[in-house]
Amino acid sequence: MTSTLSFVALLVRRLATPGALFLVICVAATSSDARAAWTFSVAAIALIATVRAAAWPDAWLTGEGDWLGTAPVPRTWLMASAWIGAALGTLVLTAAASATIAARSAWDGEVGHTLLEAERIAGPARSIVLMPGESFEQPIGEPAAPASPGRKREVRVRSTVTLGGETPTTIALIEAGGASQRIFVARRTWLAVDLPGAATSVRVTNVGEGALAILGPDPVEVWSSSNAWLGGVVRMWGHASAWLVTLVSLALLLGVVMGPGVAAVLAACVWLGAWMIWSRAAGAPPDWLPGGPAFQRALEATHEQRSPLAPPTVAIAAAAATVMGGAAVGAVLLRHWRDEVRG
Amino acid sequence: MESLAVQASRVGRSFRTGFWMAKKTVALDDVTFDLAPGRTLGLVGPNGSGKSTLLRLLAGVDRPSTGSIHLFGSSTPEETSIKRRLAFLPDGQPFPAELRAIDALHLIASLKGMPRSERRTRVPAMLERVGLGDRARTRLGAFSRGMHRRFGLGQAFLTEPDLILLDEPTAGLDAPGFDVLNGVLQEARGRGATVILASHVASDLVEHCSQLMLLAGGRVLRRGSPDELLGDGQTLELRVRGSSPEAFASLEESLTRAATSAGASVVTARMARRSLLDLYAETAKDEAHR
Numbered sequence: 001m002t003s004t005l006s007f008v009a010l011l012v013r014r015l016a017t018p019g020a021l022f023l024v025i026c027v028a029a030t031s032s033d034a035r036a037a038w039t040f041s042v043a044a045i046a047l048i049a050t051v052r053a054a055a056w057p058d059a060w061l062t063g064e065g066d067w068l069g070t071a072p073v074p075r076t077w078l079m080a081s082a083w084i085g086a087a088l089g090t091l092v093l094t095a096a097a098s099a100t101i102a103a104r105s106a107w108d109g110e111v112g113h114t115l116l117e118a119e120r121i122a123g124p125a126r127s128i129v130l131m132p133g134e135s136f137e138q139p140i141g142e143p144a145a146p147a148s149p150g151r152k153r154e155v156r157v158r159s160t161v162t163l164g165g166e167t168p169t170t171i172a173l174i175e176a177g178g179a180s181q182r183i184f185v186a187r188r189t190w191l192a193v194d195l196p197g198a199a200t201s202v203r204v205t206n207v208g209e210g211a212l213a214i215l216g217p218d219p220v221e222v223w224s225s226s227n228a229w230l231g232g233v234v235r236m237w238g239h240a241s242a243w244l245v246t247l248v249s250l251a252l253l254l255g256v257v258m259g260p261g262v263a264a265v266l267a268a269c270v271w272l273g274a275w276m277i278w279s280r281a282a283g284a285p286p287d288w289l290p291g292g293p294a295f296q297r298a299l300e301a302t303h304e305q306r307s308p309l310a311p312p313t314v315a316i317a318a319a320a321a322t323v324m325g326g327a328a329v330g331a332v333l334l335r336h337w338r339d340e341v342r343g
Numbered sequence: 344m345e346s347l348a349v350q351a352s353r354v355g356r357s358f359r360t361g362f363w364m365a366k367k368t369v370a371l372d373d374v375t376f377d378l379a380p381g382r383t384l385g386l387v388g389p390n391g392s393g394k395s396t397l398l399r400l401l402a403g404v405d406r407p408s409t410g411s412i413h414l415f416g417s418s419t420p421e422e423t424s425i426k427r428r429l430a431f432l433p434d435g436q437p438f439p440a441e442l443r444a445i446d447a448l449h450l451i452a453s454l455k456g457m458p459r460s461e462r463r464t465r466v467p468a469m470l471e472r473v474g475l476g477d478r479a480r481t482r483l484g485a486f487s488r489g490m491h492r493r494f495g496l497g498q499a500f501l502t503e504p505d506l507i508l509l510d511e512p513t514a515g516l517d518a519p520g521f522d523v524l525n526g527v528l529q530e531a532r533g534r535g536a537t538v539i540l541a542s543h544v545a546s547d548l549v550e551h552c553s554q555l556m557l558l559a560g561g562r563v564l565r566r567g568s569p570d571e572l573l574g575d576g577q578t579l580e581l582r583v584r585g586s587s588p589e590a591f592a593s594l595e596e597s598l599t600r601a602a603t604s605a606g607a608s609v610v611t612a613r614m615a616r617r618s619l620l621d622l623y624a625e626t627a628k629d630e631a632h633r
Contacts, residue, residue, distance in 0.1 A: 006453040010439055066433035067498065069404035071454035072426035 004073065004081045011056070011085025016092040019048045034101060035303035041097035042240045046268075049090045049244055054251035054263035056082055061256075083327040086252055090244045098237045102229065116152070116306040117226035119143070123219040129162055130206040130214065132170070137203040138220045140176070140195075153224040155202045156192035161185045162213040170208030176201065185212060195222070223306060232307030239298045239311045242319040243291030247271060249326035288314035290322075346416040348506055348537035349378040349401065354410035356396050356561075370396040372561040374410070378537060378554075380505070383528075385548035385569075386541040388558035394541035395434050397558070398508045401539065402431040414506060427456065430504035434511050436491045440484030444475055444494055447483055451498045465501060473497040473523050488515035493523060500527045507531055507538045514542075518623055525550075545573060582615065 059065065068078055123138055130136055140155060155176050161169055172183050174191040177199025183191050191204060202220060206212040247267055254263035254270075275285045275292065285292045294315055298308030356371040371393045378384050386394040399405040400412060403420030411419075418425045438447055445466060452462045470479045473493040478486070486494065492515050499507060512524055528551050531538055542548050545555065549569045557565040557572065565572060583594065591614070599609045617625075 006450045010442065010450055014439070014441060063433065063435060064437045066399070066402075066404050066431070066437050067451065068454070070402050070426055070429060070431040071451070072423040072456055073454050074423070 004077055007068075007073075007078060007081040008085040008088060011082055012089045012092060015049060015052050015086065015089030016096075019045060019089070019093045019096075034305075035299050037101045038097075038236060038240070038299055038302055041101065042094070042244070045090065045093045045097060045240075046244055046247055049086070049093065050247045050251045050267055051260065051264045052089075053086045053248040054255040054267065055260035056086070056252060057255040058260045058263075080327055083249065083252060083323070086248045087245045087323065090248050091241055094237050094240045094244060097240075098233045102233045115226055115229050115232065116154070116223040116304075117232070118221060118307065118309055119153070119224045120222040121218045121220070121309070122222075123157075123214070123216060125217045127216045127219075128214050129164060130204070130212045132165060132206050132209055132211075135203055135205040136214050137201055139201045140220065140222050141200060143195075143197065143224070151225050153195040153197075153222070154192055155195050155199070155220065155222050156190040157202065157204050158188075158215040158219040158221075159185060159191050159204070160188040160213050160215060162211045165208075165210030165212075167208070167210045170206055170210030170212050172212055173205045173207045175203045175205070182207065184208075185210075188215070226307065229307070232302075235308050235310045236298055236302065238316075239291075239295045239308065242311050242315055243295060246290040246319045246322045249323045253326035287312050288318045290315050290319040347377045347413075348380040348382070348415060349376075349539070350413045351376050351397075351401075352411050352413075354397070354400060354407045354412060356393075356400060356405065357408050369561050371400070371407075374558075374561075374563055376556060376563060376566065378539070380415075380537050381532070381535045382554065383532060383538040383540070383552045385545070385552035385555045386539065386558060387545045387548065387555055388543065388564075390543055392543075392558040393561040394543070394558055395510050396561075398431070398510045398539065398541055399433070401506075402429065402433075402508050404431070404433070427502075428505040430499040430502065430507045432495045432499040432509045432512055434514070436483075436486075436488070436495075438483050438491070438494065438498070441482060443480050443482055444470060444486070445479040447494070448498060448501065452501055455502055457502065469497045469501050472500075472527070474519055489517050489520050492516050493520055496524060496527060500531065503534065503536075504531075505536055507536055509538070509540045511542055512540055513544070549573065578610065 060068070069075075071078075120140055122140065128136060136157075138157075143153060155174075157174060159172060169184065169186040172185050172191050174181050174183065174193045176193055177196040179193050179196050179199070181191070181193040183189070185191075185208070193202075204212075204214065250267035250270055251264050254266050257263075258266070271289075271291065274289055278285045278289065287294055290311075292315065294309075294312050298311075301308040352375055354371055354374045355369070357367050357369045360366050360368050374393070374397060386397065388394055396405070400407050401414070401420055403422075403426060406421070414420055414425050415428065420426075420429070439450070442450065448466045448470065449462055452466055453459075457465070467476070467479065470476050473496050475490065475493055475497065478490065483491070483494065492512065496509075496512065499509065513521065516524060528538060538551070540548050540551060548555065552569060554566065555569055555572045556563055581598075583591070586594070595609075595612045598612070602609050
C-alpha cells in the first residue's frame with residue numbers, strides 16, 4: 001500500500017507541479033470574466049494532462065519502467081496506481097485552477113449577493129407548443145429561504161418561437177405572484193421575471209400571433225441570490241474534472257498501443273467524434289458526454305453570474321466507466337513492459 | 344544445499360519491428376546456461392549481441408518468446424517472492440528525473456517493500472556509500488551520466504539481494520565510481536550473492552568475474568573462466584615493485600637476455616602507471632595540505 005501511494009505521489013507530482021505553476025500564471029493573467037478563465041484553464045489543463053497521460057505508457061514500454069518492473073509490486077497495481085496518479089494529478093490541477101478563479105472572482109467583487117443559485121428546476125419532460133392565446137402554468141413551490149433586503153429571486157422559462165403561427169415571431173407574457181413581463185420572442189430565449197415573495201407558480205401566455213414553444217425537459221428554473229460561491233466553484237470543478245479524467249483515461253489507454261503524440265491527438269478525436277456523431281444523429285450531443293452540453297451550460301451560467309448546476313449523474317457515470325475501462329484494459333495490456341509488437 | 348541460482352533453458356526472444364510489424368528481429372536464440380549460487384558471471388559481446396535482453400529476461404522485466412528461466416529452483420523471475428531477492432541495474436537512466444536522489448531512493452525502497460523505519464537509515468547511508476551524500480537533494484535530472492550510474496548502483500544494492508543483475512555498470516563511471524562498484528561487488532560476494540554483469544568491454548569485468556560468457560548475434564559462443572577465454576598461453580606478465588630506476592634498467596637487461604636464451608622475447612617493458620584513483624587521492628591530499 002505504501003509503495004502504491006509512493007508511486008501515485010510520483011505521478012501526481014509529474015503532472016501537477018509544472019501544470020499548476022503554468023495555470024496560476026495563465027489564470028491570473030486572464031480577464032476577470034469567469035467563463036473565459038474557466039475555458040482557458042480547463043483547455044490548458046486538458047492539453048497538459050492528455051499529453052502527459054499518453055506519454056506514460058510509452059516511457060514504460062521503451063525502458064523507463066525497467067526499475068519498476070523489478071519491484072515486487074504487481075504490475076496491475078502499478079497500472080492502477082498510474083491511473084489514480086493521473087486522475088489525482090488532474091484533480092489537483094483543476095482544484096488549483098478553481099481556487100485561483102475563486103480568489104480572482106472574490107477580488108473582483110463578483111461574488112456575494114450578485115451570484116444566483118438554482119433553487120428549483122421543474123417542468124414537463126417534453127417541449128410543448130402554445131398557440132396564440134394559450135397558457136402554460138407551472139407550480140414553483142415556496143421560497144427556499146425567507147425574503148430579506150437585497151435578496152433577489154427570479155423565475156425563467158426556456159422558450160423559442162416555432163412553426164404553426166401566423167407570424168414568425170410572437171410575444172410572451174410571463175406572470176408570477178402579481179409581477180409580469182411581456183417579452184418579444186424571435187429565437188430561443190429565456191422568459192424571465194423577478195419573483196415577489198408570495199409567488200408559488202409561474203404562468204406563460206402566448207399573447208402574440210406566432211407559435212411559442214416551451215422547451216423541455218425541465219424548462220422552468222427558479223434562481224435566488226446566494227453567498228455560497230464555493231458550492232458553484234466545486235460544481236464547476238466537477239464538470240471540468242469529469243471531462244479531464246475522461247480524456248486522461250483515453251490517452252493513457254491509447255498510449256499503451258501507440259506513440260504518445262498520436263495517442264494524445266486520438267484521445268481528443270475520440271471525444272470530439274462522440275460529440276459530432278451524436279450531434280448528427282440526435283440533433284445535439286448527449287448530456288452524458290463528459291465535457292458536453294452540461295459543461296457548456298455550466299460555462300454559460302458562470303458568464304451570467306449564476307452558480308452552475310452539478311454535473312448530471314449520467315455524465316459522471318460515463319466518466320467513471322471510461323476511467324475503469326481504460327484502467328482495466330491498460331492493466332491487461334501492460335502485463336509486459338515491452339510487448340512483442342512494440343519491442 | 345540450495346539449487347542453482349539461475350537456470351536458463353533454450354531461451355529465445357524475438358521482436359516484430361518495422362512499420363507493418365512484419366520484420367522479425369531475433370535478440371536471443373536458444374540460450375542455455377546455469378549458474379551456481381555465489382558465483383559471478385560476466386556477459387561479454389559486441390553491441391546488439393543480446394546481453395541487455397538476457398538481463399531483462401532474468402530480471403523479469405521482459406518475458407522470453409521461447410524457453411524458460413528459473414531462479415533459485417523452480418521460480419520464474421516474475422514471481423513477487425523472487426523479485427524481493429533480486430536487484431537490477433538497467434542500462435541508461437530510467438529513473439524519475441524530477442525527483443531528488445533521496446526521494447527517488449525512498450520511492451524505490453518503498454516499492455521493494457522496505458519498512459519506513461529501515462528506509463530512514465538505509466537510504467541516506469546508501470547515498471553516502473555511492474558517493475552521492477552531498478547530492479541527496481539534487482534532482483536526478485541534473486545528474487551527470489556517472490552520477491546516474493552511481494545512483495543506479497545505490498538502488499540495486501539498497502536491499503541485500505541474492506541475485507544482482509548489472510547492465511553496463513561501468514559505463515560513464517569515473518575512477519572513484521569504479522571504487523564504489525568494486526566495494527559493493529566485494530560486499531555482495533562476501534555474503535554469497537550471485538552476480539551477473541554485462542559489458543561490451545571484457546576488461547571491465549575480468550577482475551570481478553569467476554566466469555565469462557561470450558554472446559554474439561543472440562547466441563552463446565563460448566563460456567569459461569577469464570583465463571580460459573582471455574589467456575593466450577604465450578605471454579607472461581611480471582610486475583616488480585620496490586627498486587630504483589637504475590636497478591630496473593639492469594633487471595630489464597637481464598630479463599631480455601634470459602628470455603632470448605629461453606627462446607622467447609620481451610614484448611613490453613615499461614614503468615607501471617598509477618591508477619586514476621590513486622592520482623585523484625594524491626591530488627586531493629595535496630589540495631588539503633595547501
